[in-house]
Amino acid sequence: MQDYHQLDIWNRSMNYAVSVYELAATLPQEEKYNLGNQLRKAVISVPLNIAEGCGSASNTEFGRFLSYAYRSLKEVVTALELCERLFSSLPQDRTQPLIDEGNQISRMTYNLMRKLNPENDSR
Secondary structure, eight states: OOGGGHHHHHHHHHHHHHHHHHHHHSSSSSTTTHHHHHHHHHHHHHHHHHHHHHTOOOOHHHHHHHHHHHHHHHHHHHHHHHHHHHHHHOHHHHHHHHHHHHHHHHHHHHHHHHOGGGOOOOO
């Protein structure tokens, strides 16, 4: 068990969630409760799963929660890419940095998963 506040991926994912929430608020009105809601749900699950995993009794269990966070990050990045395709009015200078940050946090999460459970590294 460790203090999740000390993890860079938790801190970055918290900041990332705030930024994605801000972007979701700028989506067209008809999408705020569809794609916007999906973005918000996925992005908040990232730091929540990291924090919950920190309370795990084993590295294997912590790794499982990190895998949930990892998959949620992939979902967020894909939803942001979809936003770019659907809403040309969204400036790419807002979406592209979020896509890049999501991919970076995703890599960090995956590397931590591998470090915790090297025997399960099948990618």
